[in-house]
Amino acid sequence: MNRTYRLIGLTAALSLALAACAAPPAQPAQPAQPAQPVQPAATQPAAPAPSAEIVLRWRTRPDNKEEADVYASISDEVSKKLGIKLVYEPGGSETASYQDVLRTELAAGTAPDVFWIPGTDIADFVQRGLLLDLRPYAAKTEGYSDANYYPEPMFHLTYNPETGKLGEKLWGLPRDVSTFVLYLNLDLINEAGAPDPRELAKAGKWDWDAFKQVAEKVNALGGDIKGYGMNAWWGPFGAFMNAAGGGFFNAERNACNLNSKETLTGLAFLRELYDAGLAVPYGEDSEPPFRAGKVGMFQNGRWATPGISTVTFNWDVVELPKGPSGHMGNWLFWGAYVVNKNTKHPEEAWKLVDALTQPDIQAEVAARGTNIPSRVGEAVFAEFLKILPEKNNQAFLNGLADKPTAEGPLWTGSWPDFDRVMGAQVSDVLTGKLSVEQFGQTVCDEANKAFNK
């Protein structure tokens, strides 16, 4: 190799390394303190001049590519509105361990400025000092109020773990909410001669007995048809425990309540369904058989709607049946946009969070059919009800109105540890390896350890 080629090679190698610098320049670290008051995004008269210096990375966990495209387009829209360069990074799906990857990036210092996390993770992220308190920025934002959002998520998002008081902090704003419904295969239900659950719900007769009767009738069609299906995670079985008047934790959320009589009643009802063979075996993904037309009722949240809307049979939704407590025991699922504690642009990050939770943006996301806006108010409901108008969207709102239990973090313990113990033992009960009584005797001894760490 002669000298010319050596020179070309060296120049190319150096230039490639330098080309890596073509990415936006790093900003010097700034203290995360509130600066000048900011205008509310909705009332800004004109778009500010674009700043070439400030770049914010933000991330959500979209359920599919279409949803990721919606967020990408929203990113462009908000970028123009705020005059900040935004880089949207769609995170992996739930099965791709979105939160695990995010935590690892936070530890490595490479996490985005703004990101979405599920409600159960708020306490963990706050207590590890990973999130920026947005209260000082919100306080200076005209038109902002905690009351614009569902109170249940705001309870956790405004909780100060040091004083135990509400409203002192603001860890983020809820992106959306969701709740469980039963997706119905109306063709199967009609074929089985079972009563229409929607009619039963309207008549106020949609309770566990009615639900079981419908499941039995559909199951009686034989073959591999099942009356009911749910997936194996805390949400579905938790709803039955809630509906029986029980729950995962005590009122103070600092001890296990899985051995209470009410909680065990909910679990026993589910066990009956599985023992009788009325349900898709616990641990199997129930969505494929439902979509294949083999399941009468499938319990899932709003996020399943876009996928299910492509099935070829007649389908609709109905709220969850009421349990012994007189309530559905539904969950209020939520997740929040939060700001990385180490962001170099805290003020702009807050503006982004605020903009992403404005009604117009939430309506755009909700139009995908996946999410229910996290803002409260008749206007928001009216907008939501326009989406998939031929379906019973009111069922979702009924679920939200019937004293739902908010998906919530553990401020005095480790949710992953608690969930691991609970999930494994519930799985054993619902697959017939453990009796409900044995579960009641042992589960809290193990699960309570999650509160001591």
Place this chain on the structure above:
Amino acid sequence: MSAAAASLAATGKRGHAVLNVLTAWHLVLAPLLIGGALLTLSTLGAVDLIAAILAGVAILLGIASGGAAVFIARRNHLGRTLSLTVNYLLCLGSALALAHLLGVFMGLDDLADAMARGIPYLLLLLIVAGYFISTVEVRERPVPAARRALGRVFMVSGTAGFLFSVGALTALTSIPGRYAALGWLPFALTLVMLLAGGMLWRMSRRDCAQALGAKNIHSERLSGWLFLSPNLLGFVLFFAGPLLFSLYVSFTNWDSFNQRDWVGLANYARVFNLSVSVLATPDQPLREVMDAGRYDELLRLNILGQGILIGAEDKRFWIALRNTLVFGLLAVPLSVLPALLLAALLNSQLPGMRFYRTLYFVPSVAAVVGVALIWQWMYNSQVGWINYFVSSAIGFLNAVLGSNIRDPQIRWLADSDYALLSVVIMSAWQWIGFNTVLFLAGLQTIPRELYEAATVDGANARQQFFNVTLPMLAPTTLYVLITTTIQALQVFDQVFIVSNGTGGPGTATLTMTLNLYQNGFQSFRQGYASALAWVLFIVIFVFTLVQFRRQRRASGAYDE
């Protein structure tokens, strides 16, 4: 004095002058490095291991620099070795630190997009390079000047176009801004990098070598170390370093984010802590016989009518250990024995063998996640293909034979009795192909003459297989067994995908690495997870050692 001798003397004189400068450089560098490191250590508020290690390295370099100054002053060739080492490491370290500060490593992540823009130019370069390579023999004769010039124009313009398209120009113009934004540090690092680089270059020249009396063998040794250094530094930075760091972390309660507190052997104690109690009645609850706030029920035994309860502080570790060992015991033979038989089959001269060799290897190169997702779907008890075929076969048999065989409708991944077995089948299916290729390679090294001799001695095919093939394959078998065992004991991807990261149903598919992952990356107990990793290392080490010993004994037997 001859011209050559005069030139040599002049070179020597110049070399001595340069050595004086180098001595001064090392005399300044030594206290700066040691003093800076000590100052850093004294200002560290908390135990920051990375900073402490860097400070330690700086002290070592400072000592080496001092040594270099002394030896250079004495005109000892050892001074050259020390000087080259110190300046090389300093120059490289400064360059890496500077690249980190300027965001080059982060930017490299984005280069993939930029590379796509530069591909047309890269292709142009490849075409020209391809032409020159393919005409090497032709070019024994002189290449016409015009063609040579054209080639150069293509290569230079292709390189320029490529660099421009990947953003090198933008990058170059952004460098001053980056320096300005980061304060004095990048300037200082650049200065150190250039000074150390300059000293390195100067010391590597012949005049300095001569002045220090360095011989060819010394230069050759240094060249050897220089060529080794990328691998050596990579090994230290990316393998040995993290390994030792994880060992250190296993003695702390680090959570990845906050301060690390030294906890000694507490993590290891928690891993192994068991409590055994004799029960008054077989179903006596744990809380009545041991501290329920600390122990979970692991095992209930009935020995000669006496109930015994074993409690564990970390029950999931023992469950994971059991599952991992069961997985290994099933998956290793299932992926090694069929592979051996397949290799023997594929080693024959039957038509189409090349196609089958490729076919069996395909699962090994397929992405584990994709494979696991497909198997997960196939295992679905209601709409999966496996149960569909089983049901169809049973239906067919019942129809034809008039039998009444019951369709088991196995819940492959939902029943804790079958879940681990399902993962074993899936993993063995994926590993067989690779093992087959290894056995095939081993089989093809066995000399034909041995089979011919065995045939002459009257050995049949079975005897040849057991008395010739197997003994001759022993080294390959050992390699396959060890690598498959390690792979099995580290199984993660498959169980993570099929159980959605939970290790379920219940704890049926919880393996050592999944448990480690859950502790380290879901609960963020990095200290405890590191302890689990070292325990797993010991388990794997013991298994490997046992296999080596067995092989050694077997080899000895053959030798005899």
